[in-house]
Amino acid sequence: MTRPGVNAAIRRLESGPAPLGPRTAAKNAGLRTRRPRRRGSTSSFADAAGAAAPVRAIFPLWISVDMWISFSAMAVSLPAVSDFYSRHPINEAQIMEALRRAGKDLRRLTPEDLFEWDQDHYGGLAAVEAVARRADIDPESRVLDICAGLGGPARFLARRFGCRVVGVELNSERCAAGRRLSALVGLGDRVRLVRGDAQALPFGRAAFTAAVSQEGLLHVPGKAAVLGECARVLLPGGRFAFTDWIAHARLADGERQRLADWMAAVSLQSLVGYRELLARAGFDGIEAEDLSTEWIGILRRRLEMYRAMREDTVTRFGQGRYDEYNQLYAFFVRLVESGKLGGARFSARARPAGA
């Protein structure tokens, strides 16, 4: 016997945010009608490599274009993104329900008990480990996890490497839930979750030796802002490693829009765009690994699982809902299969002073 709510969480452990119906998402997010329109650009907002330059030329010096872009995009996108995650199927209640169903004693949970449920990115724990290796994380590290979600990767890093981790998370409910989960498994002292916006990190200069992020930056409109902030809070020479969706050249505006409506993917970068933005933000030694092929396999399996649970889903939510999600999942898989959308892992070093 399975329950669709829990199944949804299981399905999505490696597959990123759950799809909303396009109408619901657009209504809640207000993205369709209010988001600035772009044509022929490889990114969603003008902080994409090159896109800000012409605008910068016509702006007075006293205001940074990146600041202006981040501010206006933030005003539009952040509430929509946060709202999306308030209704996200990977949440504290689902995790506790899944643990209860697995027969766990909820008063004696370990971090390992949570790992099957609290990771919200592609590739599970192996993906966190890969990012951690590229960020040179060790027991002495002071790690920042940007877009930390429920703190799953942060708890894994603390457990696996014995380091201290601070996670920054936009959505206050997820942040509070993450804190409770960390306390529940005895990691409250090593993992701290802070509510905040990745574009304006609430930390001092050089506060961290390493930074990571997984499948979070697609939701952050001001890529230049978040990368600049990351460079600022890293110790010079500190490493940043992250994974994110990447837009390939043939991804059309309409397809971008649908991803924004469906998954609050408000800003997608290209591989080259990210490289350029990292360099401009103050990073060097930039490496990019294309994970698109790996992600195709994960997505296909997710779609197959979803279809295998058709009867269950129809019984619980109705045929219309099943069809809507089926169509959207299939759309997403097609984008990745056709090479329009993919994933990548980046790593870089905060440029040492004077370098």
Ligand SMILES: C[S@@+](CC[C@H](N)C(=O)[O-])C[C@H]1O[C@@H](n2cnc3c(N)ncnc32)[C@H](O)[C@@H]1O
């Ligand atoms: C797909 S989840 C990934 C969570 C986590 N990295 C993981 O792998 O489990 C993306 C998270 O990014 C958060 N987020 C989105 N925009 C953000 C922002 N501007 N600042 C901080 N967090 C943000 C969302 O609220 C959500 O919890």
